[in-house]
Amino acid sequence: MAYPDKIAFKASSMPDAQHARTKLIARHGDVPVDEADVIVALGGDGFMLHTLHSVEAMAVPVYGMNRGTVGFLMNAFAIDDLHERLHAAETQLIHPLQMLATTADGTTHAALAINEVSLLRAGPQAAKLRISVDGRVRLDELVCDGALVCTPAGSTAYNYSAHGPILPMGADVLALTAMAAFRPRRWRGALLPNTAKVRFDVMEPAKRPVMADADSRSVTNVVSVEIASAPQITHRLLFDPGHGLDERLIREQFV
Missing domain, CATH: 3.40.50.10330 (Probable inorganic polyphosphate/atp-NAD kinase; domain 1)
Structure with missing residues (x-):
């Protein structure tokens, strides 16, 4: 410089x-x-x-x-x-990730995440999540403590602690990693192109509440979360x- x-x-x-x-x-x-x-x-x-x-x-x-x-x-x-x-x-x-989280009352919350966007169960029962990538359902039901999408810069943080992969900075990929997956048993996640748009839909949100977090900015009672890279930032x-x-x-x- x-x-x-x-x-x-x-x-x-x-x-x-x-x-x-x-x-x-x-x-x-x-x-x-x-x-x-x-x-x-x-x-x-x-x-x-x-x-x-x-x-x-x-x-x-x-x-x-x-x-x-x-x-x-x-x-x-x-x-x-x-x-x-x-x-x-x-x-x-x-470049950060853009999170759009919709809550049970229909409110949408936007936030940016440099490391990761994570979904975490907010009650005693495991979360049930449906995962879609670019508009196509890829996993009908993930029963887990949570899941996250991370950038290469954030791949050594929460993602690595959850046994996700470390991503090289020039890899142009995002990691989708599950936390304590119960069904599918021990499902570890996926590597996605950084142009992918990931959507999590929360199944049974009243019974199995879920919160979303973008670099420690949290939203409770979410019913869906959309995540995409924000290359304009x-x-x-x-x-x-x-x-x-x-x-x-x-x-x-x-x-």
Whole structure:
């Protein structure tokens, strides 16, 4: 990227992140987000997602430094040489998912997800879901704790914990992964082109309530959820050379 003159520092509420922000501002100065050439986000992956969503309408790139617990999307923290690191940083472009969730009262809720859109049972009984892809029913009934659709950038998060596949950044695919599938027994999901439009219909929603979640923005009592990639929205993440998402996704598979 071009050598950044104006940096906006954003930090999570955690003491380590706030302390780091104070020290960085004393060293490098600070500008409002809408005047910045780059945003430096201090925290963990959750705060990085929050920061990216907060600047969805802007083209400003985001460089994360880990001052949280999980830092898959973050660079190593250091006070010194920040301008040089930003100048040398590699840009990773990612596109989110668009979720349209319809609730029992007919209301539609829209949200974007950088990592995944997930459906989860919201009661003691397993969820029953019908899955359609591009308007064609592919699975009449999935009995499970839940299911998700994730991007490559999010494939090492909830998806990987649910035994879904890690997706290379250039694969142009989405992963559809089940959580604790009961019928079909141990069904793990599918790989879909990133142009696919996925629809979940909730069967017996009154008896088996389901909630939907897009990067921790939740909707309860859903009866259907439609998910598709949103290529018109681009997030720009900055990584130190040799530590970008491609390398991290490969490295994650050998730990």
